[in-house]
Amino acid sequence: MNLKDIAAIAGKPGLFKVLKPSRSGVIVESLEVKPKKAIVNASQRISILKEISMYVTGQAEESVALEEVFASVKEKHGLAQLDVDTKSEESLEDFIFSVLPNWDGDRIYTSDIKKLVTWYNKLVEFYPSALEDAKEEESTEEAAE
Template identity: 45%
Template sequence: MDYSDIASVSGKGGLFKIVKPTRTGVILESLDDKKQKLVASATQRISVLSDISIYTTDQEGSTPLAEVFKKIYQEFNDDLGVTSTSSPDELKAFLKHIIPDYDPQRVYVSDIKKVINWYGALIENAPEILSAEDKEEKEDTKKD
């Protein structure tokens, strides 16, 4: 499983594994222990994690969410020190630590809360995604 297999559905909490497409939408399964199935139609807003980025002020203009999660995993593993209920200033400081050039004008506190919640869901229900990337990077540095 990778970031292109996991989606967020607008109006639904949590993350969902993409099971398979249908004629009128896609079948999703919640990542949590409940494994609830959901058929999302074309009218619902579905965002695949591999397509989501965080706005930055650098020349590229954004950082892919996969890179953000990789940085968080390398530095904090499963103990972030903040939660989605932390104060807005703490949340902004946390993201500033991870992405020093994030754009505070376009990245809202609610976005940072989603990143923290999604990271927690991945650590709890799909840690292989985060650890697989870390292993790949270590193997690449050994080859150089």
């Protein structure tokens, strides 16, 4: 998976592809039907998806990288839009339990699960190459040469 180019920005909805640095921050492009470029100042909180993890219980490490969670979602649901009722707490908990059985219910909130579903759907729709396995990416690059 290649989540190092995708970011969530505090106070802005959706996901953004990081294009390049600028003098005062970074230039990003929104992942939507009509992408818009913007400059995000260094003072704004930018979270790169590769650096995000989710809390789990019963392991030496208390968290699992978001990349691994997305891989589990992809394995169970493929590269298709997730059909999860984000208004139903029970539906969200059933979903997270199916892809991350040892999730920490005390530290993962309903809003976090909603973000997971929304982000996965955004990536599937606008940037599915970010969800490809590293092996798939390498074989694609070798075939192009």
